[in-house]
Amino acid sequence: MRQHQTAQRVLQVTSPHEATGMTLLEGPTFDGQGRLHLVDVTAPAGAPKVMRIDLDTEEITPLVTEGNGAFTSAQWGPQDGRLYLTDYASGQIISVTAEGEDARTVFSGEVEGRAMHPDDLAFDEAGNMFVSDSSPTVYPDAAPTGRVVRIDAETSAATVLADNQPNPNGISLDRDGALWISQLDANRIDRLLLNQDRIAVTTGHTAIHVDGGPSQADSNAIDADGNIYQASHGIPRILVYGPDGTHRATIDIPAEHEGLESATNLAIRPGTQKAFVTVSGPAGGFIYRFDALAEGTRQSNGG
Incomplete structure (x- = not known):
C-alpha cells in the first residue's frame, strides 16, 4: 500500500537575496555530530554559501561566504572527513574542513574536451567520486549532452562513464554497485550497473519513469533497504520508489505553506529514519522533516 506523508517544517534558513532575487537550498548532509550542512546555490559573494545548522538549537552558522561559486551539492569524503562541494559555475569540485576552512581544488578543467557543469556527487568507500555533469543546453533546444563522470580518488583523473544524457542531476550509488541517475529533462531515473572495479558501466537502462507533471526530477537518495527518494524541482514533494520501481510513498509539503516551488534534495540521518529535505521558493529557503x-546510510547523506 502506498504511503502518504505531509512533511513538517523545521525552520527557515534563508530569504531571497536582493542581489540574485532568489534563494535555493541544496545538498543537505549530516556530519558525525548530527549537525546538518547545506548550500545556497544562488547566494552572492559575501552571503552564506555553505551553512551548518544545529537542529536542536536551530543555530545557523555560515561556513563559506567568499567567491562567486554556485555550489549545488555537498557530501562528506569517506576517507578524509572533508566536505566536498560541486561548483556548477566554475566547473570545479572543492573540499573544505568541517569549519569551512582550508579550501582545496579537487578537480578543475575539461573532461574529454569539454568543461564540466558538476551538479551532484556520490562517493564509493575508496573515495572515488561519481558526478552528474549537467547539460549546457536545455531541452528541447538540442540533443542531450549531459554526462556521468568518475573522478579517481588517488589521481583526480576524470573518466566519462555515460554521455548523451538528458541533463543528469541526482546520483546515488547502491550496495550492488549501481548508480541511480535522475534525468532532469526526461523525468526518469536510470540505473547504471558498474563493473567490480567501478571504473566502467556494464549495463544500463531506464528503471523508473517519474510522473512529474510540471515538476522535474532533481536530486535523489537511497536508504538501507534500497528505496529511492526522488526530489522534485517545480513541485515541493518527494516521491519514493522501491528498488523494483514500485511507487511506495509520496511526501508533500503542506499546501497552506505558500511560496515554495521546489524540494531539491534530502538527507536521511545515517542510522535513523529521520529525513530532512531542502525546500525553496519566493517565500525563502526552509528545512522540512x-x-x-x-x-539512512552514507548514500542517504547528501550528494
Whole structure:
C-alpha cells in the first residue's frame, strides 16, 4: 500500500537575496555530530554559501561566504572527513574542513574536451567520486549532452562513464554497485550497473519513469533497504520508489505553506529514519522533516 506523508517544517534558513532575487537550498548532509550542512546555490559573494545548522538549537552558522561559486551539492569524503562541494559555475569540485576552512581544488578543467557543469556527487568507500555533469543546453533546444563522470580518488583523473544524457542531476550509488541517475529533462531515473572495479558501466537502462507533471526530477537518495527518494524541482514533494520501481510513498509539503516551488534534495540521518529535505521558493529557503521508510546510510547523506 502506498504511503502518504505531509512533511513538517523545521525552520527557515534563508530569504531571497536582493542581489540574485532568489534563494535555493541544496545538498543537505549530516556530519558525525548530527549537525546538518547545506548550500545556497544562488547566494552572492559575501552571503552564506555553505551553512551548518544545529537542529536542536536551530543555530545557523555560515561556513563559506567568499567567491562567486554556485555550489549545488555537498557530501562528506569517506576517507578524509572533508566536505566536498560541486561548483556548477566554475566547473570545479572543492573540499573544505568541517569549519569551512582550508579550501582545496579537487578537480578543475575539461573532461574529454569539454568543461564540466558538476551538479551532484556520490562517493564509493575508496573515495572515488561519481558526478552528474549537467547539460549546457536545455531541452528541447538540442540533443542531450549531459554526462556521468568518475573522478579517481588517488589521481583526480576524470573518466566519462555515460554521455548523451538528458541533463543528469541526482546520483546515488547502491550496495550492488549501481548508480541511480535522475534525468532532469526526461523525468526518469536510470540505473547504471558498474563493473567490480567501478571504473566502467556494464549495463544500463531506464528503471523508473517519474510522473512529474510540471515538476522535474532533481536530486535523489537511497536508504538501507534500497528505496529511492526522488526530489522534485517545480513541485515541493518527494516521491519514493522501491528498488523494483514500485511507487511506495509520496511526501508533500503542506499546501497552506505558500511560496515554495521546489524540494531539491534530502538527507536521511545515517542510522535513523529521520529525513530532512531542502525546500525553496519566493517565500525563502526552509528545512522540512519526514519519516523515511528505512534507516539512512552514507548514500542517504547528501550528494
